[in-house]
Amino acid sequence: MPNAIEFLFDVGSPTAYLAWYRLQGIVARTGAVLIPVPILLGGVFKATGGAPPGAVAAKGRWMNEDMARWAARDGVTLGKNPFFPVNTLAMMRMLAGLEGDAQFGAVVDTLFAGLWQQGLNLADADVLAATLTAGGHDAPALLALTQSPDAKARLMSNTEAAVARGVFGAPTCFVAGQMHFGQDRLDWVELAAAG
Template sequence: MPKTLEFLFDVGSPTTYLAHKRLPDVVARTGAEVVYVPVLLGGIFKATGNASPAMVPAKGVYMNADMGRFAKRFGVTLNMNPYFPINTLPMMRMIAGLVGDARFPKLVDALFDAMWRARKNMGDPAVAGEVLTAAGFDPAELLAISETPEAKDRLKANTEAAVARGVFGAPTFFVGDEMFFGQDRLDFVEAALGA
């Protein structure tokens, strides 16, 4: 039976995008089953007193350079979004509303790529609608899904549960009860999956 890897994510994080793009290779090498768990990074920051590295100018400059190194090493196209930071609540509610739906992976890919490949202003509803339409979705349907109590409650519950488990940022991974933070910890994640 393959091990399960929980991937706690928010599409507004460029390091989480890098992790998302690297996960297929991890799965190919380990046979792990990845469970995508949508969380609201802003909610995690608020609950834990943490903040985006971009809020510390020197750290933001370093992180951008470091992400560029990782993107190059792993052949991932990463284009920093000039509209960052973007309020991801509507997008993450859409994603939470599609958990268990066959369209879930396609939506996650489309939103990550819009943010970190195409550099789209996903905080603008018109731009978000264009991106969703181009990806084969009905923006009105996804907006309606995002406004359902089920989508809102799932995202809130996931975020609260993450904080209760000690999560303070994204990406965060769990192999069983063992937590790993950051896309730069995927080597440790892979080792835990192979143990």
């Protein structure tokens, strides 16, 4: 039996976007179950004293070049979002409220595409609603989740649990209890998932 892959992510992370699409291939090849876990990256940074890689100018320049290489290699469209860093609180609450729902993956696809292919400001409620509607989703129902006490509590709980497990950024995967940080470590994730 393959091992399950826990994927802790925030849609505001371009490397999480790249990982999301790479993980689909890993799941197909290994037969592993993917368990996506929405977390709030800003909450992780606050709890750990971390900061986005772009906070260091030289690291940010390198990271942009590196992400472009990975995207080209894997055939994934990766654009620049002029609104980056984007406040993802509403989006991540929405996804926390959708955990376990059949439409979860399609909503993640829509949010990632809006941010990292179309370069939209999804922190703007009107833009977010229009993007969800264009993606074929029930925008009012999804936006209602952003104010749901259960969704808020789940996102907070997911984020606190991630920090307690040693998470300091996104994307982070756990396979068979072992942590793998970054989309550039998915080869290790695939090996672990394959058992």
